[in-house]
Amino acid sequence: MQVRNDKGIIKWILIGISALFLITMLVLPLLYVIITALRDGFAAYQNAVTDSYALKSIGLTVKVTVITVIVNSVFGLFAAWLITRFQFRGKKIISTIMDLPLSISPVIAGLVFLLTFGRQSIIYPFLEAHDIQIIFAQPGIILATVFVTLPFISRELIPVLTVIGNEEEEAAALMGANGFQIFTQITFPHIRWAFLYGVVLCSARAMGEFGAVSVLSGHLRGLTNTMPLHIELLYQGFDFTGAFAMSSILIVMAVIILILRNLLEYRGKKELET
Amino acid sequence: MPDHTQTYVELKHISKTFKNFKAADDISFSVEKGKLIGLLGPSGSGKTTILRILAGLETADSGEIYIDGKPVSQIPAGKRGIGFVFQNYALFRHKTVFDNIAFGLKINHWKKGDIQYRVDELMELVGLTGLEERYPKQLSGGQRQRVAFARALAVQPQLLLLDEPFAAIDAKVRKELREWLRELINQVGITSIFVTHDQDEAVEVADKIIITNHGRIEQTGSPVEVYNNPRTPFVVQFLGNPISIDHTRFKGFRDTTADASAVIRPEYITVRKKNEPCPHPATTEEGIVERVAFRGNVMELTVRVHGQHLTAYRQLGQELIHEGENVNVFLQRIYLIGADGESVTIAVDESLRRENG
Structure with missing residues (x-):
């Protein structure tokens, strides 16, 4: 008996709809970005991306992404470890709160930090007295990005840690291994692909974050403008070549991440099967 | 009263409660040096909990454990000198058989040559020589158990604990492994405690059986004694085919x-x-x-x-x-x-x- 009919008309209709959707939603816009970026010639493109403000925004984006990934790697590892290896009251609440950034609008996240560290805040006098600037400065951008990407790594790790269980860790502990030895030699080899996958997702999101960063940045050219913010600024100044040239860089970065993502996902799946 | 000079492990009034579940309720027993003890009971009777408390993987709510006359409650799991064989062996999936067995030795800073010698010795003991470079997933159930056993013995522990050592093995190989394990433990001469829900296993392998139910000890004695003279209604209903x-x-x-x-x-x-x-x-x-x-x-x-x-x-x-x-x-x-x-x-x-x- 044949349950699946692979040669059927339904299959071709579905393929057609998917292809049409992908072309309108992805391929055409991406092509348009590249074409617009290059419409004034390659020299103009080169000028646009080597402009000092452009370079500074690329630098800032890289900096913010690196710091965010480091912070969230540490936090993600600890959080996943805590949630899968310990029993305590309020565990459900913690894991729910950790996922909050996924459901909350980034603009609101930005506003929350604005209220927490801005002029209206009760800790503002303290910050000012110690000359600590968070709002409309790079720390604010980093804070906002960290917040938005908070759950990305821990969410990848928790299911893997749950599946592998803790018997191997107990066995190692019984043989006298300390916590650091257990983590580096027993636990981490299990989660390394999931961890890298989380890092990739986190970087992708960190590079592209607009909403929360926009609220906190203050849009200071060359100082607090990340790539997405710089693109918006160029676009609003009718510098289409510049805006789309910068966009094309972000797109290239996204494609690299997409490839990495698929590679890691594949490795991780193989790992879980064994 | 058991002869005190011979007693190697002693549990005194051990109790442990998980939420509303009494896993161990005033458990006391002692084990003589060199003996093989079977903790027998239905699932949920608290036998694994007792084993884990002994190993230091769980903490008892009350009571004290003495190993070789010394209280061990304050000693962490890794320092108690205990070898542990897990129910599913818990072999390190990312390490070869050699590295699995050598793990404890490396942690304890053995010299490279000594590690090689000890692992070779253990591989021969468990009859797996030649499989050093395999990964656990490339072994059969019986072979995995042998590796788990070799790994548990590597740092020369004074006490060996086995949690349902045969549960994950095919019925056919199980009987063979039972005899193998019995012989091996005799050969090594290590004091051992194993947990099982299978009465044939306990009766056949153990020198002494401790029957547990609902976190309490029902009866203790040699297999023949316990089998022929059950002293509590639970033991009567549990042993044989009543x-x-x-x-x-x-x-x-x-x-x-x-x-x-x-x-x-x-x-x-x-x-x-x-x-x-x-x-x-x-x-x-x-x-x-x-x-x-x-x-x-x-x-x-x-x-x-x-x-x-x-x-x-x-x-x-x-x-x-x-x-x-x-x-x-x-x-x-x-x-x-x-x-x-x-x-x-x-x-x-x-x-x-x-x-x-």
């Missing part, structure tokens, strides 16, 4: 107390053909064979006597009994559980009693 009967209907037990409930095991029931000699006619009953099942080494008969179904065994060499046949049935002894549900007494058939004076 069947509850109404003993007042059987001639051999007319004088026993009527308000007790009775249990009998197949090995105490003799079934004879009508033409075979009948040594105790006064207390022999008549029955009808309802089912005959071949059990490999014996025939298992289901016989109806006074409307009750009894299970009995019959040797293969004897003349065959057929379904529907009328037979003589003789009950040698039954276990009576007192009406209080606590005491157990053995009642022997009246004719046998008279015979033995």
Whole structure:
């Protein structure tokens, strides 16, 4: 008996709809970005991306992404470890709160930090007295990005840690291994692909974050403008070549991440099967 | 009282509660040096918890454990000198067999040459020489267990704990491994405690059995002792293949107390053909064979006597009994559980009693 009919008309209709959707939603816009970026010639493109403000925004984006990934790697590892290896009251609440950034609008996240560290805040006098600037400065951008990407790594790790269980860790502990030895030699080899996958997702999101960063940045050219913010600024100044040239860089970065993502996902799946 | 100089492990009043579940309730027992102890009980009886508390993987709510005369509650798991074999072996999936066994040695800063020598020695001991570079997933269940065993023994622990060591293995290999393990433990001479829910396993392998139920110890003793003289209703119902009967209907037990409930095991029931000699006619009953099942080494008969179904065994060499046949049935002894549900007494058939004076 044949349950699946692979040669059927339904299959071709579905393929057609998917292809049409992908072309309108992805391929055409991406092509348009590249074409617009290059419409004034390659020299103009080169000028646009080597402009000092452009370079500074690329630098800032890289900096913010690196710091965010480091912070969230540490936090993600600890959080996943805590949630899968310990029993305590309020565990459900913690894991729910950790996922909050996924459901909350980034603009609101930005506003929350604005209220927490801005002029209206009760800790503002303290910050000012110690000359600590968070709002409309790079720390604010980093804070906002960290917040938005908070759950990305821990969410990848928790299911893997749950599946592998803790018997191997107990066995190692019984043989006298300390916590650091257990983590580096027993636990981490299990989660390394999931961890890298989380890092990739986190970087992708960190590079592209607009909403929360926009609220906190203050849009200071060359100082607090990340790539997405710089693109918006160029676009609003009718510098289409510049805006789309910068966009094309972000797109290239996204494609690299997409490839990495698929590679890691594949490795991780193989790992879980064994 | 056990001879104190020989006692190696001693648990005193160990209790542990998980939420509302009492996993260990005032557990006390001691283990002599070099002995193999079987903790036997149904699942959920708290036997694994006792093992994990001993190893230091769980903390007891109260009570104290002494190993070699020293209290160990404050000593972390890794420093207690205990080898542990997990139910699913918990081999390090990312390490080769060699690195699995060498792990504890490396942690304890053994020299490279010594590690190589020790691992070679252990691989030979468990009969896996040549498989050093394999990964756990490339081994059979039995081989994995051998690796787990070698790994547990690597740092020369003084006490070996095994959690359901045969549960994850095919029935066929299990019996073979049981004998292998028994021999190996004798050879190494290490004090060992293993947990099992399988009474055959416990009876066959252990020097001493501790039967647990609902977090309490029901009975302790040698396998023969515990099997033949169960002292609590739980042990009576748990060991062997017990069947509850109404003993007042059987001639051999007319004088026993009527308000007790009775249990009998197949090995105490003799079934004879009508033409075979009948040594105790006064207390022999008549029955009808309802089912005959071949059990490999014996025939298992289901016989109806006074409307009750009894299970009995019959040797293969004897003349065959057929379904529907009328037979003589003789009950040698039954276990009576007192009406209080606590005491157990053995009642022997009246004719046998008279015979033995």
